[in-house]
Amino acid sequence: MSLQIVIMAAGKGTRMKSQLPKVLHRLAGRSLVQHVLHTAGRLAARHTIVVTGHGADTVESAIAGPGLAFVRQMPQLGTGHAVQQVVPQLGDEGTVLILNGDVPLVAEATARALAEACAGERLALLTIELPDPTGYGRIVREPGTRRVLGIVEHKDATPEQRAIREVYTGMMAAPAAWLKRSVMALKNDNAQREYYLTDIVAMAVADGVPVVASPAASETEVLGVNSPAQLADLERRYQRAQAEALMEAGVRLADPARFDVRGTLSCGTDVEIDIGCVFEGTVHLADGARVGPHCVLRDARIGAGAVIHPFTHIEGATVGAGALVGPYARLRPGAELGEEVHIGNFVEVKNSTLAKGAKANHLAYLGDATVGERVNYGAGSITANYDGANKHRTTIGNDVHVGSNCVLVAPVTLGDGATIGGGSTISKDAPAGQLTVARARQVTLAGWTRPQKQKK
Incomplete structure (x- = not known):
């Protein structure tokens, strides 16, 4: 025809x-x-x-x-x-x-x-x-x-x-x-x-x-759209149809009235999705994956048994089997989490790979980094990956422990089993299996007083 x-x-x-x-x-x-x-x-x-x-x-x-x-x-x-x-x-x-x-x-x-x-x-x-x-x-x-x-x-x-x-x-x-x-x-x-x-x-x-x-x-x-009210009505009709199709396939939705697919969502068996979640682009949730309330996932793949805790944003990222992410975490494009990786609250990961069992549990940033197995990345630590013109990569070997409040100035490599003392600014490679500390000596100034406002 x-x-x-x-x-x-x-x-x-x-x-x-x-x-x-x-x-x-x-x-x-x-x-x-x-x-x-x-x-x-x-x-x-x-x-x-x-x-x-x-x-x-x-x-x-x-x-x-x-x-x-x-x-x-x-x-x-x-x-x-x-x-x-x-x-x-x-x-x-x-x-x-x-x-x-x-x-x-x-x-x-x-x-x-x-x-x-x-x-x-x-x-x-x-x-x-x-x-x-x-x-x-x-x-x-x-x-x-x-x-x-x-x-x-x-x-x-x-x-x-x-x-x-x-x-x-x-x-x-x-x-x-x-x-x-x-x-x-x-x-x-x-x-x-x-x-x-x-x-x-x-x-x-x-x-x-x-x-x-x-x-x-x-x-x-x-149904045509001629007003904001009609658009909202059609949105809910569409989303309800998506929800019913997923539930028919075995997905557990906490509340199909509080659920939005703005792209394509495919799910394995025994997937659970809590309220207020938004799925954009192409998203796949593998068997047994659980997504907590009020998460936004865009162009993401979530591995079997992984748990995405509440208020987490994931875009252009892959989460390995058994991983735990969030709450309040952000995975940006290029983030690849291996099996059983832990990404905790207020942690941001961009263009970085984390191998099996690596952890960044609190208030941290990993950008343009390669992180080995079983790494413990401390609270408040960041990779300083941008020099104002170019991005540089940080390589962290297996079994590395990075203390709290550290700055890793890329390009830099931390050898296997290295330990970085809390509060360190690391701008040179740290050798494997040793403690590296880079911070100023603590000084107490006797007789010092705080500045006082001048009385008018």
């Missing part, structure tokens, strides 16, 4: 009360229109065209990518007018699938079924029955035969028509050549003086083009 996709993304979104174009507001970590583009990208279309208008430069720069074309609608005079702008870009063969950039959760299967219902021969409308259809165009059917006769917009509907619960979702698929002819014949003789794409339904009936309704699987996938 030859398929062309048009995504409508020209609207201002006045009810969002924001300077940001509506389609760029974010749901589950991605903009609304990016969700639609992701679905479109799985349909193997010949090409995809996005209609922009309000904030066109911003929208186009935010989503530009290979194989994506843009057409601008200036001014915005309705949905039919938007498709009119696309006509010169459309070929005459196959099916044109029209999706909405502010309806982010339409499923791939639903969009594919809509295109297949058209098959290059019929006008297929994506419809659904809603308990409250306010604001949607109503599907008007012929009494008795139930044949689709047209769509009437809510604002133009009679009281009897407004009682109809079957609505048009704003998405359709149409034969390409027929669509091009029909949209160019649209009139704007309506209450809003706009060109309605829905008017082509009556044209199809008059032309003898079969009109079919393709039902959506759920209300959630056809």
